[in-house]
Amino acid sequence: MDTAPPPFFNRGPAPLVRLTFFGVLAIFLMVLDARFRYAEPLRQALVMVAYPLQQAALAPVRTVETMADYFSSKAQLQKENDALRARALQSAKDLMTMEALTGENAQLRRLTDARQRLPRSSTLAEIQYAGRDVFSRKVIVDKGESDGLQAGLAVIDDIGVVGQVTRVHATLAEVTLVTNKDHAIPVQVARNGLRAVAFGTGDGATLDLRYMAANADVQNGDMLVTSGIDGTYPPGLPVARVSRIERDAAYAFAKITCMPAAGTDRHRQVLVLSPDPSQVPPPAATADTPSKTGKPRRARPRKDG
Amino acid sequence: MAYQFEDRPQRILLPARVGFIATTVMISLVLNLLPWRDLTGLPDWTALVLTFWCIHQPRKIGIGAAWMLGVIMDTANGALLGQHALAYSVLAFASIAFSRRILWFPIWPQAMHVFLLLISCQLLMLAVRMVAGGAFPGLLWFLGSAVSALLWPVVTFLLLIPQRLPESIDENRPI
Numbered sequence: 001m002d003t004a005p006p007p008f009f010n011r012g013p014a015p016l017v018r019l020t021f022f023g024v025l026a027i028f029l030m031v032l033d034a035r036f037r038y039a040e041p042l043r044q045a046l047v048m049v050a051y052p053l054q055q056a057a058l059a060p061v062r063t064v065e066t067m068a069d070y071f072s073s074k075a076q077l078q079k080e081n082d083a084l085r086a087r088a089l090q091s092a093k094d095l096m097t098m099e100a101l102t103g104e105n106a107q108l109r110r111l112t113d114a115r116q117r118l119p120r121s122s123t124l125a126e127i128q129y130a131g132r133d134v135f136s137r138k139v140i141v142d143k144g145e146s147d148g149l150q151a152g153l154a155v156i157d158d159i160g161v162v163g164q165v166t167r168v169h170a171t172l173a174e175v176t177l178v179t180n181k182d183h184a185i186p187v188q189v190a191r192n193g194l195r196a197v198a199f200g201t202g203d204g205a206t207l208d209l210r211y212m213a214a215n216a217d218v219q220n221g222d223m224l225v226t227s228g229i230d231g232t233y234p235p236g237l238p239v240a241r242v243s244r245i246e247r248d249a250a251y252a253f254a255k256i257t258c259m260p261a262a263g264t265d266r267h268r269q270v271l272v273l274s275p276d277p278s279q280v281p282p283p284a285a286t287a288d289t290p291s292k293t294g295k296p297r298r299a300r301p302r303k304d305g
Numbered sequence: 306m307a308y309q310f311e312d313r314p315q316r317i318l319l320p321a322r323v324g325f326i327a328t329t330v331m332i333s334l335v336l337n338l339l340p341w342r343d344l345t346g347l348p349d350w351t352a353l354v355l356t357f358w359c360i361h362q363p364r365k366i367g368i369g370a371a372w373m374l375g376v377i378m379d380t381a382n383g384a385l386l387g388q389h390a391l392a393y394s395v396l397a398f399a400s401i402a403f404s405r406r407i408l409w410f411p412i413w414p415q416a417m418h419v420f421l422l423l424i425s426c427q428l429l430m431l432a433v434r435m436v437a438g439g440a441f442p443g444l445l446w447f448l449g450s451a452v453s454a455l456l457w458p459v460v461t462f463l464l465l466i467p468q469r470l471p472e473s474i475d476e477n478r479p480i
Contacts, residue, residue, distance in 0.1 A: 015368065019398040022372040026394060029376075029387030034437045039386050046380040050338075053331070054381060057338035129340035133384035134446050135439030140383065167383065174383045181440035202440020 047169045058128060120234060122271040123147055125155075128172065137180040137204055139163075143272065144171040152232055154273045160238035160261035161185065161226060162270050175270070178239065178260055179204050187239050188227040192217055195227055198240060198258060207240050209256035214247050218256055234273065238262070318468040321362050325467055329354055330366075330374065338381055346448035351378060352396060352426060353453045356419055357460055359400035360407050371397035388433050396426040412458045420454035 013021075033039040125141040143149055145168050153165040155175050163183070167174040178185055181202030187209075188195050194217060198207045212218060222242040228235025240258035247254045333354035341347050351374055358366045375390030399422050400407075407418045427450055435441070 015398055015401055018368040019394060022368050022394040023391055026372065026375070026387040026391035029390065030385055030433065030437065033386035043380050043386060046376060050377050050381040053334055053377070054338050057335045058340065061340055129338075131382040131384070132337065132341070132378075133382040134442035135384070135434040137440075138383050182438065203443075 348453035416457035
């Protein structure tokens with residue numbers, strides 16, 4: 001005997017049932033995304049859905065910017081032109097010195113039989129927008145897999161290191177900034193060569209130099225440059241400047257706060273450095289099957305999402 | 306403070322069109338994807354529009370749609386996949402559950418209810434990201450919900466326009 005109500009007011013499952021279903025589904029996705037990296041194909045598919053919406057959102061902004069550029073006054077352009085010419089002159093002088101130094105360096109390296117550091121090529125990318133996710137510091141750039149980008153590449157601007165490519169889509173890529181929480185970058189104090197690791201704090205403006213002994217030789221205003229031992233960032237790029245040091249005898253480590261050197265939230269154009277051709281790939285990559293080469297691989301596990 | 310519900314004239318609205326609901330939700334997504342550049346107190350447009358439709362039309366939009374919108378928000382911003390999806394699902398559920406109660410109130414008490422709904426949604430998202438190892442965004446982030454609540458009367462006015470228009474203007478109509 002059928003005791004079910006007639007299907008007049010059929011509204012499907014109860015809201016609580018639906019909430020449980022979708023809630024569990026969301027938590028499942030989060031675990032997949034944060035702990036394992038199985039959610040990437042789904043993400044790639046969803047980006048295709050979100051892409052036209054993003055373009056629709058960016059189109060009016062771009063139009064307004066183009067108009068503003070068009071109507072910028074002649075005086076302003078003249079001023080900018082003068083400034084650029086002065087800078088070009090300065091750069092030319094630096095370049096001449098640089099050429100001499102490069103030649104000298106190459107000769108010295110040949111003399112000491114050191115491994116030649118090959119110059120890396122780079123891709124110019126434009127920042128499309130900053131991710132609206134308030135919990136992480138990321139920007140989206142307009143170059144993707146089709147331009148040869150891959151996860152793990154270093155991103156710099158004209159002053160220093162901006163961050164690292166962490167996720168690559170077909171025509172877009174996500175760049176995690178050095179100020180992102182727990183983003184680690186191996187650095188050296190330029191003054192005395194002391195090695196350290198700088199971690200992003202997540203507030204968007206500072207980095208922490210962790211695990212430095214309380215009596216470590218670090219001073220206010222010290223420049224931190226990449227040490228290059230991680231194989232991701234080429235050595236010698238400016239990362240940050242030490243802004244505050246707290247040495248407390250109660251703790252084994254000093255609390256050292258640094259300000260990023262590069263304009264992590266200022267510029268529109270950034271350079272994505274190509275992988276170092278002279279670098280030996282890690283053993284895991286050679287053991288992998290060749291079919292996995294298209295998949296973005298990470299230099300080290302990341303904690304954020 | 307007691308409200309005089311009976312004295313308030315109530316307008317009889319036309320039925321809402323699903324197409325209009327979908328269009329407004331899409332517009333809210335585009336608004337969310339605009340490059341706003343770290344503006345404090347920026348409302349989450351999608352959450353606001355979603356709350357509005359869940360309160361006003363709980364039969365036409367539901368938790369499944371909220372979940373899909375959340376997943377799109379997550380991918381577009383490079384956030385943890387499922388973070389907005391969970392928050393929006395809970396938001397849609399709470400809005401649907403409280404919709405009859407909220408609609409009894411005049412507009413500003415409605416806005417206060419919406420403020421509570423949106424801030425719970427933000428707290429849930431914060432809890433999820435703290436567990437996953439995100440950075441604390443600062444207390445000013447919660448200002449977004451307050452701004453959303455202040456915009457509630459505007460949103461109500463705008464989104465109900467198509468339902469207020471007469472279907473056909475008839476000179477001889479008695480009312």
